[in-house]
Amino acid sequence: MNKALLGLLLSLVFTSAPALSQEDWPVPDWPQAVDINSPAWRQVQAYAFPPRDEHSREGVRTDALLVIKEGRIVYEHYAAPTTARTPHLTWSISKSVLATVLGVAHSEARFALNDPVARFYPPMQAHPQVRLQDLLQWASGLDWQEDYEYAPLHSSVVAMLYTRGRGDMAAYTAARAVAAVPGQRFLYSSGDSNLLAAALRAMVGPERYAQYPWDALFTPLGITSAVWERDPSGTLVGSSYLYMSARDLARIGLLMLHDGRWQSQQVLAKDWVVFNRTLFAKAVTQPGEANPGGHWWLNQSLPGTGRPWPDAPADTFAALGHWGQALYVLPDEQLVVVRYADDRDGQFQHNELLKRVLAAQAGGRP
Template sequence: MKQALLVVMLSLVVLSTPAQSEELWPVPDWSQAADSNSPAWRQVQAYAFTARDEQSREGARSDALLVIKQGRIVYEHYAAPTTAQTSHLTWSISKSVLATLLGVARNEGRFELSDPVARFYPAMQAHPRIRLQDLLHWASGLDWQEDYEYAPLNSSVVPMLYTRGRGDMAAYTVARPAAVEPGQRFLYSSGDSNVLAAALRTMVGPERYQQYPWDALFSPLGITSAVWERDASGTLVGSSYLYMSARDLARIGLLMLRDGRWQSQQLLPKDWVAFNRTLFTKAVAQPGEANPGGHWWLNQPLPDGQRPWPDVPADTFAALGHWGQALYVMPDEQMVVVRFADDRDEQLRHNELLKRVLAAQSGAQP
């Protein structure tokens, strides 16, 4: 009798206690943790939101910082005029979102990584050995200089985005001469990303292409803030010109955190996410700089270097953009972090920011 009563009592406890492994999804919006923005986050805020007139202070000038832990908002702060509803320019985070969109197309059986790009973008017949996986590794072998506004005369990307290449950015890229064999050298190139965006048009068909990012990815995730510019030829500017709110970008992070699954639907193949997170070793390590995966950035060491962000879990990966835009995914911590900025002085250090975020979440001192 006592044993039967004990079983009933234990059953009641189990029924009244939320499952520890319960998954939370932002449907329709993110839930907020009860202790979000607690005093433990002061060190994070002091570092991430340096006052605009305090250039000499250690820290960074953020527009937004959002931290999601196990599907809940644990920290969120904005600097005016940015708000939770602002569609912020993500710059090169666009590249990783493009790779995520390509993952949906891959799930639909529209291409293989080993396919030659020329199958989907005929102008690439001038470089018939370049494969889709080479573009995704930024290893097309095409001559390219990814210099920005501080070195415009040497730049390939500045004329692509703003002058003679802006009418058809993929065609501008393909017209570049070959520098090395495809797949043999990492050379970061916004042009490679825009050729991928052009190839996607053939993969999905021109009639679907205009709405494809929304139909295939944004709408299933509940993303409503996305704006993605096109060049004059109608090709998505996959390298640079996606705008999105911090909360909506975090949905991309959660999709990647959960291996391409959104609730009960497997939007991306698991092996696609694994490819995004697999190190492309034909690069040279730069201290503090993340290393390339499949159009995402990894906290894994190249053979000639240390882990880029030593105080952050090794499985951390990220989408990164000009002037300090960042989407960090930390599977070990079940955490997604979004940072928007106009950080032209480049004061932010990824390792320092994430170290403080982890300390705030655990209650430790950074």
């Protein structure tokens, strides 16, 4: 074969071969799209950052909004004093991050979902039937009242975080009475999450416990802003008190978007992510509320209800927190969205924000 013909054949092979897809990862920081914050995002901006009355606690009050499309920042905006470097209080997003840390421990064979909680946390011997899976589905069966502002005198979570339970939050929860058979009823409970945080200590050993979230998850993902408070007993406040910048929280969203994979490393087993994203079918929620999976929230329908966020794809899932904190993952769209906020009323709607984000990026990758 002469050189000219060989060259022609090689040229045809390489020009007709499909281009290999390239994944973008935030190493060391997030790459940005060429037209970040393009005019297409004006309707998102208008909804998320309306004119703000500093003397009023009403209305949509966004502190940070970050949108990642296929590993690149396509939209990012902050309201002072929050910046890209600010470790923001995540409130109950902490619960889903705790579940992600537990996923690493699970891949290390430190526990099984069917293990009784009492195996790792002895005060739960009073409730021997409660399994770790029940806690992860907020179905411990322990009596609990999660209201904050609307019923403070009767609120279990207020008592746990701020008054008689604050010295040892897991012990306070373990002492609660039984209200239902474990695993049979969904009852959202920050106490369930703090029992998980206490159980983690025995799983990994007390000498590794304080550092374990960093060793297992934060450092491998390049997260440098995380601060996680512990109660006076030394237990991580897994329900509520994790602080992290929006860009760092988006790293956890990207990990979940890729089914637990970070670059070439499978940080979480795929079956753990499947569990996180599996609907707890025995749950009963109000219309418009996200439905529970394994310590994450799902845009899936329960019997007799539609999707909580009808304008978002059915595979959308999220970590959600008090006063409007949110980490959304939209696998079909290859989107990760982080919102930090200070909403004190019910005006903000998850579906409305997601609808506008989807419309802004509808043309594909910028």
